Amino acid sequence: MSDLEEINQRIKETSTSKSVNEKFNVSVTMSKLKRNTHVLSKNYDIKKYLDPTKFTFAPEIGELVPKDTPPYLDNGDKYVERISRALAFFKQCALIGPSGTGKTHIVYLVAELAGLPLWEINCGLQTSVFDLFGRYVGLGKENWIDGLITLWCRHGGILYLDEANMMKQDIATRLNPILDQRGHMVLTEKDNEIIQRHKDAFLIISMNPVSSEFAGTKPINAAMRRRMSVWLNFDYMSVGAKIDEKEIDLVVRKTDVDRKDAEKIIRIGAELRKQYKSGDIPYGPSIGDLINWSKLIADGTSFYDAAEETIIALTSDDIEIQGMVRKLIHKIAESA
Ligand SMILES: Nc1ncnc2c1ncn2[C@@H]1O[C@H](COP(=O)(O)OP(=O)(O)O)[C@@H](O)[C@H]1O
Ligand SMILES: [Mg+2]
Numbered sequence: 001m002s003d004l005e006e007i008n009q010r011i012k013e014t015s016t017s018k019s020v021n022e023k024f025n026v027s028v029t030m031s032k033l034k035r036n037t038h039v040l041s042k043n044y045d046i047k048k049y050l051d052p053t054k055f056t057f058a059p060e061i062g063e064l065v066p067k068d069t070p071p072y073l074d075n076g077d078k079y080v081e082r083i084s085r086a087l088a089f090f091k092q093c094a095l096i097g098p099s100g101t102g103k104t105h106i107v108y109l110v111a112e113l114a115g116l117p118l119w120e121i122n123c124g125l126q127t128s129v130f131d132l133f134g135r136y137v138g139l140g141k142e143n144w145i146d147g148l149i150t151l152w153c154r155h156g157g158i159l160y161l162d163e164a165n166m167m168k169q170d171i172a173t174r175l176n177p178i179l180d181q182r183g184h185m186v187l188t189e190k191d192n193e194i195i196q197r198h199k200d201a202f203l204i205i206s207m208n209p210v211s212s213e214f215a216g217t218k219p220i221n222a223a224m225r226r227r228m229s230v231w232l233n234f235d236y237m238s239v240g241a242k243i244d245e246k247e248i249d250l251v252v253r254k255t256d257v258d259r260k261d262a263e264k265i266i267r268i269g270a271e272l273r274k275q276y277k278s279g280d281i282p283y284g285p286s287i288g289d290l291i292n293w294s295k296l297i298a299d300g301t302s303f304y305d306a307a308e309e310t311i312i313a314l315t316s317d318d319i320e321i322q323g324m325v326r327k328l329i330h331k332i333a334e335s336a
Contacts, residue, residue, distance in 0.1 A: 044080045049088035052115030064117035066108040083110050086230035092203035097234025100286025103206040107160045117157030123167040153185050156198035164205035165220045172221045179227040240274035255294040264336045283315045
């Protein structure tokens with residue numbers, strides 16, 4: 001099989017078969033939401049950094065360009081433009097922020113706007129060197145299959161390493177030589193084949209902020225840190241006492257819940273996020289999670305029943321933590 005046939009095969013497998021997806025422990029997923037990209041692209045000014053007409057990829061890889069990504073909301077922070085600039089100048093950048101702050105979302109959006117195929121790897125999953133770099137299948141040394149990182153290095157696009165600080169050391173070590181802008185990779189398992197990094201191979205890593213409060217987070221490895229020229233910080237729109245009216249507007253617009261309920265939901269979400277950031281609860285709700293809660297209310301479920309089915313269950317399996325969250329929801333909702 002040629003490389004391209006192989007990729008095509010992979011794409012078919014990943015998009016049609018869940019078991020293959022699980023086997024490889026990687027996800028090459030695409031947003032299914034319907035949206036008019038033409039209208040969307042007017043809102044962002046990235047052409048001077050990443051011009052889709054300058055990139056050409058094999059049609060098979062072209063299928064990995066995300067489609068119909070919803071817009072990214074921020075307070076004039078111009079994250080889309082800043083990420084595009086970092087990629088244009090330095091080929092790679094790092095996104096730092098708690099989970100649910102839209103890091104993955106914005107990477108999809110940048111990839112779509114720039115017309116770049118997206119290769120996504122969640123480093124927190126038990127992904128092996130074989131999955132990422134490649135291996136022989138069958139008997140002998142006839143049939144080599146490239147892993148995801150190898151495919152990216154050969155064919156270009158954006159490699160997105162989610163939770164990069166959770167990456168296992170053996171993988172991080174092998175990644176280092178590729179991280180130089182004109183890097184290369186050596187496939188030791190394939191008679192030391194040397195692959196030059198494709199000229200349009202960009203890298204984005206994301207991670208949770210490292211602090212004693214975030215259980216399970218650890219500093220990113222030093223070699224990788226040194227090779228990231230730009231670091232962008234992400235946070236929730238509303239946290240603690242800081243309530244962003246735009247986030248309330250968004251919930252109303254997306255769900256038709258009444259504004260009073262939307263306000264309560266954002267205030268509760270903001271408080272849960274604050275507690276998550278200080279390590280008191282294991283999860284802070286994203287705007288997407290709060291929208292799910294609102295959707296059930298808009299469909300006729302009571303405010304508290306809808307909370308049970310969404311935000312309370314989502315935060316933790318632990319009955320005690322669920323009790324804490326429930327109490328907090330009642331307290332804030334009744335004081336509003
Ligand atoms: N600023 C934002 N604008 C639009 N949607 C957002 C924003 N921040 C988060 N979301 C939504 O919240 C959910 C979680 O975002 P995600 O990108 O998965 O977060 P992260 O990768 O930082 O954990 C998604 O449904 C995403 O679309
Ligand atoms: Mg993510």
